[in-house]
Amino acid sequence: MRKNLTLSLILVLLISLIFSVNLFAQEKGGTLRYAMIDTPPSLDQQVVTSDLATIIAQHIFEGLYTFNSQYAPVPMLAEGSMVKEDGRLVTINLRQGVTFHNGKEMTSEDVVASLKRWGEFGVRGPVLFNYIEAVEANGSYAVDLHFSEPFSAWQSMLAFINGGPVILPSEIMENADERPISPEDYIGTGPYEFTRWDTGRFIQLSRYEDYAARSDQADGYGGERIAYFDELRFIPVSEVGTRINGLRAGDYDYAESMQGDLYEDLKADDRVNVLVNQGAQFGEVFFNQKQGIMTNKKLRQAILAAVDMEPVMQAAHGHPDLWDLNGSIMPEKTIWYSEAAIEKYSRGDAELARKLAEEAGYNGERIRYMATTSYQTMYDSSVVIAQQLSEAGFNIDLQIYDWATLASRRNDPEVWDLFYTWHGFVPDPILYTFLSPTYPGWWDTAKKRLLVNNFTQAMEQEERVEIWSELQEEIYDHVPILKTGDNYTYDIVVPEVKGFGETSLIWPKFWNIWFE
Structure with missing residues (x-):
């Protein structure tokens, strides 16, 4: 009896101690x-x-x-x-x-x-x-x-x-x-x-x-x-x-927007904790579907087949903690994640690309690819993509502009075939710019309009998720864009x-x- 009483008292004391520690740990102030x-x-x-x-x-x-x-x-x-x-x-x-x-x-x-x-x-x-x-x-x-x-x-x-x-x-x-x-x-x-x-x-x-x-x-x-x-x-x-030195010295408690090349050093520093942002961004190559050579769907499919996104992401974002090879247009931790048609993502198949290009009737015509040096990750990504396309037999004219000039030129369908940009995280796919028929790239087909209309009118979440998977499948078939992969910023x-x-x-x- 005394032994059971002693054990009961010890248990009560342990519970009280744990409870008091939790209260102390979450005390208000500061x-x-x-x-x-x-x-x-x-x-x-x-x-x-x-x-x-x-x-x-x-x-x-x-x-x-x-x-x-x-x-x-x-x-x-x-x-x-x-x-x-x-x-x-x-x-x-x-x-x-x-x-x-x-x-x-x-x-x-x-x-x-x-x-x-x-x-x-x-x-x-x-x-x-x-x-x-x-x-x-x-x-x-x-x-x-x-x-x-x-x-x-x-x-x-x-x-x-x-x-x-x-x-x-x-x-x-x-x-x-x-x-x-x-x-x-x-x-x-x-x-x-x-x-x-x-x-x-x-x-x-x-x-x-x-x-x-x-x-x-x-x-x-x-x-x-x-x-x-x-x-x-x-x-x-x-x-x-x-920001980094101030946090280490005790002047700040949180510092945002660290550089990718500092990631490993900061991870190894016991004076800071690294927080990777869940809000995935992704790079994207737009195709001009209003005018010129890229109105040919088979040729867009050929370019999709040619690119291996792993070296693209490595060059642009460095440490693997800061990027994912994700073929789903929406990130994996969201309700919108879909595996529809992602087998077409990041194939890096130059032979298939040449075959599709031949079927498209491509004869080495110049492909004007606009990129920018205003954002280093955009430039680094574009250099690797352009190199892979050239090695697969495409005649790539990589044109480098500052961002303001590129953003202006992309509104003119006569002067470009591809351009590189990126898209920030959105919580609902309806907010993606490439779904707009007026955004440069000008994706506007009967099938896309039908799917988008169904997507905006379906009132049940499960039905919307299913329709989004159909839209993703259409993205990989019609190829209005190339997605490079998900990348993440980080804070300390x-x-x-x-x-x-x-x-x-x-x-x-x-x-x-x-x-x-």
Whole structure:
């Protein structure tokens, strides 16, 4: 009996010790100092798409929806929604008891005013509002979206905070236009509130003590948000070496945008932890489908067959932790990942390329390939791709321009056949530029229009995923672009900052993060 009692007491003490350690580990307090590459132009998320702005503003402002760790849209300020009239009416129910940083409760009046300003003046708003006929309050805690036709990506559009529809008080939104609002109007519902902008020195946020957190489990940007830090201070530090040395010296706790060639040294440094960003970017070669030699689909297929992407990614991005040979257009950790037709990716088959080129009737005509030296990774990728194409028998004229010149020339279908660019991470494929028939490359076929139309009108997520796989298969058959592979940026953080895994989200966030 005494032995059992002793064991029970030891067990209770161990549980108490573990519990107290966890409480201590996640104790509130301190100022997180973030060294960023520059100062954003504004924190007004509705009209500014700067990543620098989003990193800060996401702590102040919230939208009706956000994204979980798989980048599926989930409710944030919304409680839920109902889709009616075959997708032409969406009723969004709002969470009650959510307050702005000025103490006012958020209601449908604020949501309607915010959505209307974003729809008229926001950077991304017109994409959604092309399908919306009216936005109306439905009582104090619900909003009706009236669509001219079904548009299945409405949740993703409402969830994408970068240039997105964050919710502010109606009295601010009703007087706002395309110009960024003033800092005194940075009033949101987030876990931190704006407190100070010392120009050239720092932007400061403080914990909002009356924050109305969600009760569901934290997942990606979704779920419960706890502000452990007393303050967040975002400090512009332009030089990467200064950001690194400042973090090592204890001047900063987090530093963004490290260089690829420093990766191994920083990984070996026990004074820092390396965080690789999950938001995969990818390089892409566009084909001119409006005019010239690349209007020949068989020839585009020949070029696709010729390129081995592994040496391309090695040359451009270095350490293998910073890139993946991924033939899926969307990254593997997203709900959109698909293996449809990826056997055609990165074949590096010069013999097959020559065979397809012969079938296309190619006779060594000059192929004008525009690349830029403004971005080193773009140039390095293009050099390797051009070399492989030349070795496979294509007459490649690699033309090098600064980015501004290339961006101007690509609008003229008479002067190019291929050009190289890159695409940042998007949480929904509908946001890819190559799906637009007006984007240089001008992909606009009957089959593509049908698939895109089906994709935007399908209201169930499972059906949208299936249609996206069909679209990916069509991409590999029609070949509007070549995808090189996924690549990742990375940041560093002091070991005392806890709550991160080995990776960060698209924009690093500092709720549910604490000092040890």
